Amino acid sequence: MLRRAFSVSLILLYFSFILAPIVLMLIGSFGEKWFSTLLPTGFTLDWYVQLFRKAMYTRAMVMSLWVAGLTVLINGAVSVLTVYAVHVLDSRRIRAAFDFCLLLPIAIPPVVMGLGMIQAYNWKGFSLVGTWQLLLGAHLVYTLPFMMRPLMANIEMIRWSTLEEMSLSLGASLWTTIRRVLIPNLLPGIVSGALMTFAMSLGEFQLAVMVTGSKTQTFPVVLYQAFYVSTGFACAATVLMVLTSLLALVGLSLLGRSFSGEAVMGS
Amino acid sequence: MNPGSGKNGVELIGVGKLYGSTQAVRGVSLAVREGEFLSVVGPSGCGKTTMLRMIAGFIEPDAGDVLIGGVSMKGVPVRGRRVGIVFQNYALFPNMTVRENVAFGMKVQKRPQLQIEETVASLLAMVNMADRADSYPRQLSGGQQQRVALVRALAIEPRVLLLDEPLSALDAKVRNTLRFEIKRIQRDSGITMIYVTHDQEEALSISDRVALMRGGSLEQVGTPAELYSSPASEFAADFIGVNNILRGVYEGGGKFAWNGRFFTVETPAEAERNPGARAILTIRPERLVPAEAEYDGPNALEGRVAGRIFLGPLTRVALAVDSPDGETLLLDLLNAAGESAQMGDLLKVRFAPSDAHLLF
Ligand SMILES: Nc1ncnc2c1ncn2[C@@H]1O[C@H](COP(=O)(O)OP(=O)(O)OP(=O)(O)O)[C@@H](O)[C@H]1O
Ligand SMILES: [Mg+2]
Numbered sequence: 001m002l003r004r005a006f007s008v009s010l011i012l013l014y015f016s017f018i019l020a021p022i023v024l025m026l027i028g029s030f031g032e033k034w035f036s037t038l039l040p041t042g043f044t045l046d047w048y049v050q051l052f053r054k055a056m057y058t059r060a061m062v063m064s065l066w067v068a069g070l071t072v073l074i075n076g077a078v079s080v081l082t083v084y085a086v087h088v089l090d091s092r093r094i095r096a097a098f099d100f101c102l103l104l105p106i107a108i109p110p111v112v113m114g115l116g117m118i119q120a121y122n123w124k125g126f127s128l129v130g131t132w133q134l135l136l137g138a139h140l141v142y143t144l145p146f147m148m149r150p151l152m153a154n155i156e157m158i159r160w161s162t163l164e165e166m167s168l169s170l171g172a173s174l175w176t177t178i179r180r181v182l183i184p185n186l187l188p189g190i191v192s193g194a195l196m197t198f199a200m201s202l203g204e205f206q207l208a209v210m211v212t213g214s215k216t217q218t219f220p221v222v223l224y225q226a227f228y229v230s231t232g233f234a235c236a237a238t239v240l241m242v243l244t245s246l247l248a249l250v251g252l253s254l255l256g257r258s259f260s261g262e263a264v265m266g267s
Numbered sequence: 268m269n270p271g272s273g274k275n276g277v278e279l280i281g282v283g284k285l286y287g288s289t290q291a292v293r294g295v296s297l298a299v300r301e302g303e304f305l306s307v308v309g310p311s312g313c314g315k316t317t318m319l320r321m322i323a324g325f326i327e328p329d330a331g332d333v334l335i336g337g338v339s340m341k342g343v344p345v346r347g348r349r350v351g352i353v354f355q356n357y358a359l360f361p362n363m364t365v366r367e368n369v370a371f372g373m374k375v376q377k378r379p380q381l382q383i384e385e386t387v388a389s390l391l392a393m394v395n396m397a398d399r400a401d402s403y404p405r406q407l408s409g410g411q412q413q414r415v416a417l418v419r420a421l422a423i424e425p426r427v428l429l430l431d432e433p434l435s436a437l438d439a440k441v442r443n444t445l446r447f448e449i450k451r452i453q454r455d456s457g458i459t460m461i462y463v464t465h466d467q468e469e470a471l472s473i474s475d476r477v478a479l480m481r482g483g484s485l486e487q488v489g490t491p492a493e494l495y496s497s498p499a500s501e502f503a504a505d506f507i508g509v510n511n512i513l514r515g516v517y518e519g520g521g522k523f524a525w526n527g528r529f530f531t532v533e534t535p536a537e538a539e540r541n542p543g544a545r546a547i548l549t550i551r552p553e554r555l556v557p558a559e560a561e562y563d564g565p566n567a568l569e570g571r572v573a574g575r576i577f578l579g580p581l582t583r584v585a586l587a588v589d590s591p592d593g594e595t596l597l598l599d600l601l602n603a604a605g606e607s608a609q610m611g612d613l614l615k616v617r618f619a620p621s622d623a624h625l626l627f
Contacts, residue, residue, distance in 0.1 A: 162358045165325055168345040169352045170372035170423055180371075184362040 022242060028235035040232065047236035057222055057237060061244065064219040067132060068201035068248075071139045072147075072194045078140075079147040079193065080186065084178075087155045088164070098152075102145040110142060114210035130213030138207045143200045147193035154189030191256030195249055202245055219244075274336050275426040275459045276301040277322060283330035283483075284317050291317040293483040294331070299427075302457045304450065306470035309480035310506070315463040318480070319429050322461065324348050335426055351425030355432045357412040359404035365391065365415050366400040372423035390418035394448065410441040417449065427459040434469070446473055467507050471495065479503055495551075501626060504549040509583075511555070511596045517546035523625065526590040531565040531620045547626040552583060554622035555598035558615045567617045568596065572608050584608050586616065 029047055031040020051057050086098045105113075117138055121128035128134040160182065167177040183190075205220040212218060219241055226234040277299040284292040292314040299305045307315045321328045322335075324345040333340045340348060359368050366387055373383045391397045394414040404412055413433055420428055433449070434442040450473040453460050464470050470477045471491040479486040479494065479502075487499040498504035504512060515525035519542025523530045532548060558567055573595060574585035582605025586596045598616055600608060608614060 158361060159356065159358070162354055162356060163360060165323075165345070166352065166354070166358045167360075167371070169323060169348075169350060170375065170419070171346045171349070172371070172375040173346065176375055181360050181362070185360070 022238075025235045025238045025242075028232060029239045031232055031235075034231045034235075044232075047230075047232045048240075050233060051236050051240060056217070057219075057226075060217050060219045060222040061240070063132060063216060064202055065244070065248075067136050067139060067218060068198050070136055071143055071201040072198050072252075074136075075140055075144055075147040075197055076190060076194060079144070079151050080183075080190070083148060083151040083155050084160075084182065086152070087160055090161065102148055105142050105145055110204070110206040111210075113138065113142065114207045117207075117211055129211055130216060132212070132216045134211045135208060135216065135218070138211055139201045139204060142204065142207060143197040146196040146200060150192045150196070151186060151189040154186055158185050160185075187256060191253060194256070195252055198248055198252060199245060202248065203241075274301055276303075276336065277427050277459060277461065278334040278337070279318070279322070279331065280334065281331035282318070282321060282328045282333060284314075284321060284326065284328055286317075290483050292321070292328070295480075295483075295485050296331075297478060297485060297488065299459060299461060301459055304453050304460045304462065304473065304475045306462045306464060306474040306477045307480060308464055308467050308470045308477060308506070309486070311465060313480040314483040315465075315480055316431055317483075319431050319461065319463050322427070323350050323352055323429055349423060349426050351420030351423060351428040353413070353416050353420050353428070353430040353433045355435050357404070357409070357416045359412055359416055359419070361404055364401050364403055365396060365407070368404070368415055369419045369422050372419065376423065386422060390422055391415075393452065394418055408441075409437050410445060413437065413445065414448075417452070421452070421456070421458070425458070427461065428453075430460065430462045432464055433462075434464070435466075442469075449473070471507070477507075479506060481506075497624060498549065498626070501547050501549075504547070504624070504626065509552055509597060511550045511552065513548040513550070513594075515546060515548060517544050517625065517627070518542060521620070523548050523623075526588075526592065526594065528568070528590075530623065532623050532625050533620045534625055541627065544627055549624045549626065550596075550618055550622065552597040552599040553581075554618050555586075555596065555616045556618065557600070557604060558617040560615060562615065562617060564617065566620065566623075567615060569613065569615045570596065572610050572612045572614055575605070575608065575610065577605075581605060582608070584614070586614060 028034050028040050030043055030045070032042025032044045032046075034040035082098070086094055117134065118129050121134060163181055163185070164177055167181050168174070172180070203220060204218075205224070208218045208221050209224070212221060219237075223234070223237050223241060226237045279295050279297045282292060282295045283290065295314075295318060307318065309315055317326070320326045322333055322340075324340060324343065324347075327341075335348060335350070359365075360371065363371065369387045369390055370383050373386060378386075387400075388397065391400055394417065396411060396414050396418075399407065399411065399415075404415070407415070417433070430449070434445055437445065446469055449460075449462075452458075462470070462474065467477075471494070474491055476488060476490055477494050478488045481502055487494060487503045489497075494503060494507050498507060498510075501512060504510045513523075513525045515523055517534075518524050518529070519539060521531055521534055523532045523546065525548065530548065555568075568586075568588055570586040570588040572584055573587040576583045578599075581599045581601050584598050584600055584605065586598060588594050588596055596616075
């Protein structure tokens, strides 16, 4: 009984720790004033109206979605190919190199990576710093392990090399084998990798603040600035961010499920 | 006619494969007739899988040639060989139902839909899996998965079916039924099968011929009866079944000397060319029979019962023979006799000259 009560309160504590700030933001975004009171006073939709009126914020949101979407697509394609190659080649040395490369982006803090990128791609007369392409590059590297790892676990779990040999022996071409057998069986890995990657890219702040310019700011960067405008406005911007993120993640997992459902039906 | 050159026969000519410094397969020449059931047995690492994979086309031999239907397979990719494969771990496609798995090969061959459906239905019925057609592999037991894997390979009407230890992952009971199911399918369909196993008992029970491998080479190829009763080497005598192996000297004139005893043995004519040579006499445990105490004919041995194992229909007795090396012989007694042999009992046994096999 006591143990049960203890674990229930731990869980409640956990959820309130995560959810309380978000709930407060949600309340704050509808409040007229929030100054030296526990909760805001008055009700207004004005902050949201302002948010969508200011081009800086909508543009930043579009930029965030654009970069996150591209990161998922490019890293997804690169990862499927790489994981396939590493698995099929079945060489211990290549595997060690692969594992090492995946460790790098995790071992190097984003701040260090951002500073390094500024140093490396900022030449006189031609600079990549401030372009969305550089941010995309940074995010590609930063999120790569989170796409590769689930895929690698997935391809090993299904013991792909045997399945491939089986498919070839049944007369299928390599292309048919990849399309009809590999991709459907890799979908769980692709979906979980995509979710992780998208969420990380969308919310990434350190790299974005360092390598983007005024025209290419992403939403987390402008969100940070919003707190200098007013609390209510910042709350509204935060809520928008959380909502977009949730919607995108739910959408991605639904998409993944419908694809794998189709594959399961044998199309 | 060349035995390997039937339309669906397989022939290996001096096939070899080197992995780094390991000669996985060396100079294997073997002809498998169309419609034959050939088992490949041998200890772990002797090259069975490597040989099978060269026939399938997953690896290219670096010496010799593989012929299917009399045609060299050099440069022919896996999918061009029409060779069916069954692996130990079933390797069903997890994203497809049983039906889709079996239909896969015919689908990529673009067979008409109606024909595909009919074939799948009859194949699944053949292995009693018709009612599981819409299950996914993960919902099936190992034995059921292997049944599906078997008919999936048969669905493409392969010229030869290669099986690599298909039953090793299954429990004894399932293994036994499935083994004879495979044999029945082979007999009914007349398909050429090459069946790799490390279970020599399995090989003896279902094969037309057995190929015994050792260290990458073929040690002996023959019918199960030939391998059992006339092993070509000590290795074969030891690997196939249970054997008593007596190391001694061939004295000539059908006399074999062992530990100060002399046995009368049947010898091939050419044995007379080397009297005085070291030789090995092999005797199967069931060929040693109890003798009356007053028996004083040839080939008698006396010893004490030093161990006994109950094997169901018979009892295997370890007999410690009175000899300087303290050798132990195994003999199989049918149960009534086996029960009466108690530990420490003095037992006299004998064997007929034709029941022992002499090797040089
Ligand atoms: N890809 C490989 N790379 C290096 N050596 C290999 C490779 N495949 C097999 N070998 C070696 O070749 C030899 C034969 O291997 P193989 O798998 O053919 O044996 P096997 O008879 O099938 O054994 P088992 O009964 O254990 O399955 C072994 O010594 C093995 O270590
Ligand atoms: Mg093997």
